[in-house]
Amino acid sequence: MSVLTKPALLLSLVFIIAGCAHQQGSQTYNHGYAHGHNHTLHDGIVVPLFSDQQRVGFAELKLHDDKGDLELWLTTDAVGGNPLDLSLNAEVTVSLPQSDTTAVTLRVRNTDNNEDEDGKGNIRGSKTNYFIFPGDTGADATFLMGKGFVANTAISFVAGGVRYTTDVFKLRPHIH
Numbered sequence: 001m002s003v004l005t006k007p008a009l010l011l012s013l014v015f016i017i018a019g020c021a022h023q024q025g026s027q028t029y030n031h032g033y034a035h036g037h038n039h040t041l042h043d044g045i046v047v048p049l050f051s052d053q054q055r056v057g058f059a060e061l062k063l064h065d066d067k068g069d070l071e072l073w074l075t076t077d078a079v080g081g082n083p084l085d086l087s088l089n090a091e092v093t094v095s096l097p098q099s100d101t102t103a104v105t106l107r108v109r110n111t112d113n114n115e116d117e118d119g120k121g122n123i124r125g126s127k128t129n130y131f132i133f134p135g136d137t138g139a140d141a142t143f144l145m146g147k148g149f150v151a152n153t154a155i156s157f158v159a160g161g162v163r164y165t166t167d168v169f170k171l172r173p174h175i176h
Helices: 005-018
Strands: 045-051 054-064 070-075 092-095 103-106 130-133 151-159 162-165 169-171
Touching: 045 169, 054 151, 070 092, 070 103, 103 130
Parallel strands: none
Antiparallel strands: 045 054, 045 162, 054 070, 070 130, 092 103, 092 151, 151 162, 151 169
């Protein structure tokens, strides 16, 4: 065994033992782990975003198990470093076809700063990549609550006359 492969092997074993080995399926970018958290920028589920069958970006959707609220970030890269901004009046649909509530609409929190739950503003040039549900809509989000919640889900929206969508993926909560 070469001098370089021994440290690499040891490092790999540490990740496997710690239970944080990257588990990416061939058709998914879900970074789900059995120990109740995700290794993404916001601890959500990251899925590719398509337009006309071409990947144009990524959506990171985070479900909070304690409140049933959803947070969504749209980016051009899977790690979430480059925002994919939409107009402040954009609406994003999260479809849950096997649920009693088959879809919910995500909107900006506000048009001043559109802060995420960490207090970070998300407005750049009158556009944003951050959307929430229920926000101040008064909608009931209790059906999304609980550590055991799992649902087939898809995200879609129209911007500039173009439809964007994700493939169906399993939505699971970020557990507090």
